[in-house]
Amino acid sequence: MKSFDEEGNIKFILEEIQKADTFYNAFKKEFSEKILPIIQEFYPDGKLNGELENLLLAYAVAVLNSTESVIDKDCNYPLYRLEEELEAMTRITLNTSPPKGNNDFGEIIHEKTKELMVKHFVAIFDLSSIGFRLLEKNARLYNREFVSNFLAILSPDPEQLNKHH
Numbered sequence: 001m002k003s004f005d006e007e008g009n010i011k012f013i014l015e016e017i018q019k020a021d022t023f024y025n026a027f028k029k030e031f032s033e034k035i036l037p038i039i040q041e042f043y044p045d046g047k048l049n050g051e052l053e054n055l056l057l058a059y060a061v062a063v064l065n066s067t068e069s070v071i072d073k074d075c076n077y078p079l080y081r082l083e084e085e086l087e088a089m090t091r092i093t094l095n096t097s098p099p100k101g102n103n104d105f106g107e108i109i110h111e112k113t114k115e116l117m118v119k120h121f122v123a124i125f126d127l128s129s130i131g132f133r134l135l136e137k138n139a140r141l142y143n144r145e146f147v148s149n150f151l152a153i154l155s156p157d158p159e160q161l162n163k164h165h
Contacts, residue, residue, distance in 0.1 A: 024064060027120050031060040034112050042105045043154060051153050059146040063113055066138040071123045074131030082130045089137035096144050106147040114139055 035056060039046060046052070073082060117139065118124050127135060 023120075027064055027116070028057060028060040030120075031063070031113075031116055032056050034116060035059075035109060038105070038108050038112060039150070042108075046154050052150070055146065055149055055153065059113075059142060062142045062145075063117060063139065066142060067117050067121050067124070067135065070131055070135045070138060071121065071127065073134070074127050079130070082128070082134065086130055086134045086137065089134060089141070093137050093140055093144075096141065106143055109147065110139065110143040113143060 032053075036048065039052075073085060077085070114136075117135070124132075124135065
């Protein structure tokens with residue numbers, strides 16, 4: 001048996017890390033490019049600042065990590081564990097209400113996020129029905145977190161929060 005730290009193995013590992021980094025960076029870039037116009041449509045007076053950039057980055061990373069996690073769980077967990085996970089996420093999402101204000105904003109961002117997930121993760125098409133519902137619960141939870149945090153940093157006047165497009 002050959003040594004694990006052989007140069008060929010290290011090179012392979014580094015190439016795989018590079019591929020993953022390239023994928024992550026492409027997703028985060030496209031994510032921001034697709035979500036920012038939605039933000040600007042609903043909140044044209046909102047400024048793109050470091051705080052918003054960090055919030056978008058955190059949202060993109062949460063989507064990446066949770067999508068990969070659900071795909072992995074769907075492939076490797078026994079059915080009862082998937083069902084437990086779905087039950088837990090259902091309880092969590094029931095206990096987190098949508099942010100106050102413009103619900104269209106959150107829904108449009110949620111739909112765009114799901115579009116990007118499907119575009120970048122072909123394994124989503126192979127998810128079981130439980131895996132797919134678990135993915136939706138995760139996406140919904142991170143969407144609510146993003147919208148709440150966004151509205152908190154934006155601090156628009158109350159009139160703008162209630163404005164519907």
